[in-house]
Amino acid sequence: MRVALLVNPAARAGAHTGIATRAAERLRAHGVQTAIVSGGSAAESSSLLRTAIDVGVDAVAVAGGDGTVNLAIQEVAGTGTPLGIIPAGTGNDFAATLGLRELDAKAAADAIAGGVTRRIDLARVTRADGSTRFFGSVLASGFDSKVNDRANAMRWPRGGSRYNIAILVEFLALAGMPYDVELELADGTRERVTGDLVMATVGNGRTYGGGIPICPDADPADGLLDLVLVRPAGRLRLLRLLPRVYRGTHGSVPEASIRRVRSVRLAAEGVTAYADGDPIGALPLTVDVVPGALTVFTPQA
Incomplete structure (x- = not known):
């Protein structure tokens, strides 16, 4: 080989x-x-x-x-x-x-x-100019993309704690942003969600930011993506939500929803999305799943 x-x-x-x-x-x-x-x-x-x-x-x-x-x-x-x-x-x-x-x-x-190999899905981003790019783990927009902006600008500390500090700093200026979200569900049904959101996240994988399980049940081989939407709430309420995000139990709170989708279009003014930890483009963006697009080596059982 x-x-x-x-x-x-x-x-x-x-x-x-x-x-x-x-x-x-x-x-x-x-x-x-x-x-x-x-x-x-x-x-x-x-x-x-x-x-x-x-x-x-x-x-x-x-x-x-x-x-x-x-x-x-x-x-x-x-x-x-x-x-x-x-x-x-x-x-x-x-x-x-x-x-x-x-x-x-x-x-x-x-x-x-x-x-030993297995095949997994990839997510494909289509930008407003028609250009495309794949990602493997998570696309973040809104609060979590602002966290990425801040974390990437920090020289210290290294590792996951950098994201933790960036989360706390950005939380002080947290506010909802007007979004327009169009999604296609697993059964082909289409829905539209409009209004203020704190964040809109699309996961092919489960974690971002060095292990935060934002899409805790995502399966990179199920032919679907996990869409996480979080609506605004009082700052104290959202502060109490953070530990649930770190445990991956946030899907059960009223402000958060997790949906399985084939594709989603995210639109919001002045928001840059990150995918696999790096900037991937300004909204609006369309994200769809490409089943079985990647072959990966896996440890032997």
Whole structure:
């Protein structure tokens, strides 16, 4: 087997590079031909990865977090080329959805060398200009995208606690935003929701922000997406809701609703959506599910 191993282009001399080196050594010990791919930017890394796929690698692996995994997803979606993940990022939420988050470099490499794969869905975003992009875990808009704005601007601390601090700071300025949401349910029925929302989140996976279970029951292989809408309430009431979000039990409170959908169009003025932890575009956006679009390596039972 020949594998192209993509490394986070923003951390070529840092921790990701060391993890990638250990993973590559482990793969080679299994007899897997492994070439490390890393450009000077996301665009260059994507171009190098496309070239490797065109040349004929058998699989793609990623050493990094959700953003780096997202780069690889764009290249392998719908191709049948399997994707392996060596979790090495801040959040690793997509890896968590696949049961890979806690794997170290050697265990993740072993899963790739083992050759066991499964097919999962991807979510596809269509922007107002018609351009598209896939994501694997969660798209956030509203309060949670503002949290991402703040968390990404913070230099300290690292890890999931950065998101916790950003949540508390943004909470002080929390206000509802006028949304227009058009959704298609699993049975093909269409509905429209209008009015103020605190947030509108679309999940192919379960968690974001380093493990927050915003879509606690999402199944990345069920052919559907989970849509979470939260309506405004008093600040004290919403503060009491936060611990339920961290436990994944928020779906039972009156201000929150979780629906299974095939597609959803989100529109709100001045709101930028994030997907897999990175900005993906300003609303309005349409998100639909692409069943079985991605083949991933999974640990052997």
